[in-house]
Amino acid sequence: MAIKDAKFVISNSDYRKCPDDGKPEYAFIGRSNVGKSSLINMLTGRTLAKTSATPGKTMLINHFIVDDRWYIVDLPGYGYARRSKDARDGLERMIRGYVLSRQQMTNLFVLVDSRHAPQRIDLEFITWLGENGVPFSLVFTKLDKLGINAGKRNIEQYKKALLEQWEELPPIFTTSSIDGRGRDEIIDYIEAVNKSLSV
Secondary structure, three states: OOOOOEEEEEEEOOHHHOOOOOOOEEEEEEEOOOOHHHHHHHHHOOOOOOOOOOOOOOOOEEEEEEOOOEEEEEOOOEOOOOOOHHHHHHHHHHHHHHHHHOOOEEEEEEEEEOOOOOOHHHHHHHHHHHHOOOOEEEEEEOHHHOOHHHHHHHHHHHHHHHHOOOOOOOOEEEOOOOOOOOHHHHHHHHHHHHHHOOO
16 A cells, blocks of 8 residues: 555644544554654655654654545653653553543554563553453564564564463564565555455
């Protein structure tokens, strides 16, 4: 699927103020500095999301409309320890409200940094999604930073850790915002889901 148009629509701190046109939403989330903004820009072929060397820049729920048919939603990252407890609690409420209550959210792409062994914060977040019946996929980022064997090894470790609690793994994508790998797979997946929804 070729993306012809993608543009910013609105930022909100409350899921109830997000667009109400009923179009499907594909949300992206991950630990701070996982490469979320870079991935969104790579998928759309445009500089939509602001990238920064400073973790935790996304503080709101950001909606981008794609070809006037569906939304990419850029959610704040989780687990950024350098914020105050009040700020962390506020972001957690914002994320929880969107993920659990936003009916238009069709799939949540959970981004994981492929350079690291399984992180407890990621595994706990994934477990929470499962407990709440949230539809999600895993997206391993920054594969260009690793050799083929190291990348495979870290991803297999994640799969092994997940299979200790899960009978079946969610869809898994391997990506690099630098060399573009994984783009077609994610876009094709979104298109297939849209077709199933008759979008």
